[in-house]
Amino acid sequence: MKLFYSPFHTFIHKVLVTAHEAGLWDEIEFVPTYPFKNRQGEDQDDNYTIAALNPLDKVPTLALDSGQVVFGSQSIVEYLDTNGTSGHRLFPASGPARWDALSRLALCDTMFEMTVMMVMEGWNPEAEQRLPYYEWIWPKIIRGMDSLEQRCKRGFDSFDIGQASALHAISYLYFRANFYDAKDPLYPDFDFAEGRPNLKAWWEETIQRPSVTSHYNKDFEGDDSAEFCQAKVQEVLVAQRTSE
Template identity: 30%
Template sequence: MADMILRTSLTSPFGRKPRLAAAVLGLSGWIEVTPADTFDDNDSLRAQNPLGKVPTLVLADGSTLYDSRVILEYFDHLAGGGRIIPSEPEARFAALKLQALGDGILDAGVLRRLETLFRDEPSWSQRWLGYQSGKMNRALDVLDMAPPSDTDILVGEIAVACGLGFIDFRLGDDWRAGRSRLAGWYERFAARCPGFAETAPR
């Protein structure tokens, strides 16, 4: 029986982060993934997380943890520490910085998605969409100049991979064009990362 319940959506890139981390750390068997509807006023998610956001982790005692960064740190703690968040300061802050870049790609991508989801096309703010796309493109260019590790699977690599997967799934941007180093890294990461295919959005 699972010790924890992960409230999320199978299409959420932020929800994919802890699912992927759990697979990497060998914790998947401890976790029951339960769908949550962030738009449903009656979903118990809003009692578990006042922000009504996914992912939210429900622990065995009924207490909760959120957001994805906190949940990943908790999973690292459960796995003995230093597994996906290094203990040594220089490596730790490098991993956290890379995670912030991956999460920033996701934040901007989700804002683009919401603009087109909640407004009819004639009302879309092209200025807003361009502003968010600019953030994403600058981050992707930086990642192409210095791709993540081909050996480590840390919080940074997980966040970046989830960001790239979200672009493919929801936005359809041709982010690979002109970014062969990042595209190659993503392909190699997908092949070596436990749970990558199983956690793909669907």
């Protein structure tokens, strides 16, 4: 199967963590895709679009060998977890533990997406940036982190899909400051660990997992050209036609 994703390993990808935990890492062909390059003036020659596979033209997008495309990170992690070979499931069986994990998944995915929205707002000229936008989003992120401080369980075996998403959201908050140099008018130096000792200890413990060290802070090695991306899009389209 092919995973179209953005190969910035300075943050932790929930989908990569899940693939590793599921024992499917070696089954995946990684296809780097830079979704925002399609729109940035200086990179107009780069064609990383995957709209032929996913109408939203978003990463992550997973293409199975049959040509079937699974998109939306929540669908992808569920696919990987269901088809895993490691025996370790990140989605608990139906019951309170499942609803708790799914709620933390929703919480952290939304915190991540809101952080992306703030980063994008920060790309506008300073005079055009909307302060109320940040004032609307930040309290949600702060309350979300506070609730993780209360709810996040430590211990190797308690790792679930909600925690995979928490790794993603927290690492992206760091990434935004260091990588995008995001000029955040409210919390430019936000540190989730400040005043949240439980979450800090959980983070320090959890980033040691092999599913995190598999990619976190490691350079992507491989072809990340637009030509490679488009060749892989074509392979998926051929697989789709063959299986019709």
